[in-house]
Amino acid sequence: MKKKVALLTGVTGQDGAYLSRFLLDKGYQVHGIRRRASLPNLDRLHDLVELPQEVNNDFYLHYGDMTDSLSLVRLLNETQPDEVYNLAAQSHVHVSFSSPEYTADVNANGTLRLLDAIRTLKMEDKVRFYQASTSELYGKIQQPRQSETTPFYPRSPYATAKLFAYWATINYREAYGIFACNGILFNHESKWRGRSFVTRKITAAIGRMMYQLQDCLYLGNLNAERDWGHARDYVEAQWLILQQEQPDDFVIASGRKTSVRQFVEACFTLVGIELEWQGDGVDEVGRIASVDQARFASQVPGQTCPYQSGEVLVRVDPFYFRPNEVDVLWGDASKAERILGWKPKISLEQMVEEMVGHDLSLARDEAILKKYSNE
Ligand code: NDP
Numbered sequence: 001m002k003k004k005v006a007l008l009t010g011v012t013g014q015d016g017a018y019l020s021r022f023l024l025d026k027g028y029q030v031h032g033i034r035r036r037a038s039l040p041n042l043d044r045l046h047d048l049v050e051l052p053q054e055v056n057n058d059f060y061l062h063y064g065d066m067t068d069s070l071s072l073v074r075l076l077n078e079t080q081p082d083e084v085y086n087l088a089a090q091s092h093v094h095v096s097f098s099s100p101e102y103t104a105d106v107n108a109n110g111t112l113r114l115l116d117a118i119r120t121l122k123m124e125d126k127v128r129f130y131q132a133s134t135s136e137l138y139g140k141i142q143q144p145r146q147s148e149t150t151p152f153y154p155r156s157p158y159a160t161a162k163l164f165a166y167w168a169t170i171n172y173r174e175a176y177g178i179f180a181c182n183g184i185l186f187n188h189e190s191k192w193r194g195r196s197f198v199t200r201k202i203t204a205a206i207g208r209m210m211y212q213l214q215d216c217l218y219l220g221n222l223n224a225e226r227d228w229g230h231a232r233d234y235v236e237a238q239w240l241i242l243q244q245e246q247p248d249d250f251v252i253a254s255g256r257k258t259s260v261r262q263f264v265e266a267c268f269t270l271v272g273i274e275l276e277w278q279g280d281g282v283d284e285v286g287r288i289a290s291v292d293q294a295r296f297a298s299q300v301p302g303q304t305c306p307y308q309s310g311e312v313l314v315r316v317d318p319f320y321f322r323p324n325e326v327d328v329l330w331g332d333a334s335k336a337e338r339i340l341g342w343k344p345k346i347s348l349e350q351m352v353e354e355m356v357g358h359d360l361s362l363a364r365d366e367a368i369l370k371k372y373s374n375e
């Protein structure tokens, strides 16, 4: 039987890496679009690209870019996919305030280019299209909790561009009959999350601080609340959305909200450190209230905690404040549960443990390397 073919934009990103493996396990042939970078950007895919072609003959990478229609038309035509997952984006909300036009070009026009390429190539009846929409669309609308019927109020160039892409997806579905769907995904994280997103920034800093490679963790708004899930669960939902009889749009969320402050506390607790907060707003700091040495030793074998009660480990830095903040995102994924049969399997606690554990082991390697390179 002919294998199903999937084409992924954003294959080198967090979701691209998880979705590639998910689809390969399901027996798909997977084609990923990567853009040219001055240094290798295949870290999250290394085991897939290092395997010899005869062992792994279903995973292919191609150069292309969301700002380059010619590459998108050519790759759609060459790969003849059954399913297209549009994951590529300038995905950093804060950065989008610095690069608004580029963000719009990639996130909004890039989606339009891909949708229209499907039409140009007369693939409307063959291709199923997934658009990586986002809870950032809700922005200022805080009604708890946000679902498919909640109005949108985007608060950043990133979100306004994604709003265009959301409607372009629906418009191409209604105008040309393309099986095009939006997954409105709330924040999802993992050990492969980019280090400039807050969860990974926290877990990476804790790893490095415990091995004395970094002194302090600098953060912005500690009071923002997010509905965090695990990327592994969320890519399954992306696939399920394209397996339905009718194209539709779905919220994917854990249904639980946590503040940045609580996330920081949970990560430090895992390594035996309890924090207390002092000050307010830009002057706020997180100091050590107590250290559980046994707990520390269980996470960082062979070492005692290098910090004492009273020491400051977290500082607020206004550099990380955004011109517009999204205060609360809290999703209601009951439609996805009812129609897709989707529910998250990995809890926040399990995810925190996985991320902190991964970053402790990376920091350990970094510390060893540093020690030997200084000898
Ligand atoms: P990442 O930032 O990890 O990955 C983004 C991907 O897009 C990378 O592969 C990146 O390539 C690629 N990319 C960026 N610009 C271009 C371009 N001009 N042409 C081609 N490729 C490009 O994001 P995630 O994996 O976390 O998210 C996947 C998608 O889901 C994104 O669209 C994001 O906006 C959306 N989303 C994410 C959520 C989350 O919590 N993770 C929640 C809701 C939506 P490179 O590696 O070279 O930088």
Ligand code: GDR
Residues within 6 Å of the ligand: 091, 092, 093, 094, 133, 134, 135, 136, 185, 186, 187, 188, 196, 197, 198, 199, 201, 218, 219, 220, 221, 222, 224, 225, 226, 260, 320, 322, 325, 326
């Ligand atoms: P977000 O994720 O903006 O929700 O977008 P991010 O992790 O960047 O921020 C979450 C919240 O944490 C606050 N925050 C900080 N954020 C960062 N990055 N760095 C800090 O130092 C810091 N301190 C506090 C932020 O202000 C914010 O409130 C992510 C991306 O993956 C988008 O692509 C996706 O669409 C949405 O999630 C859903």
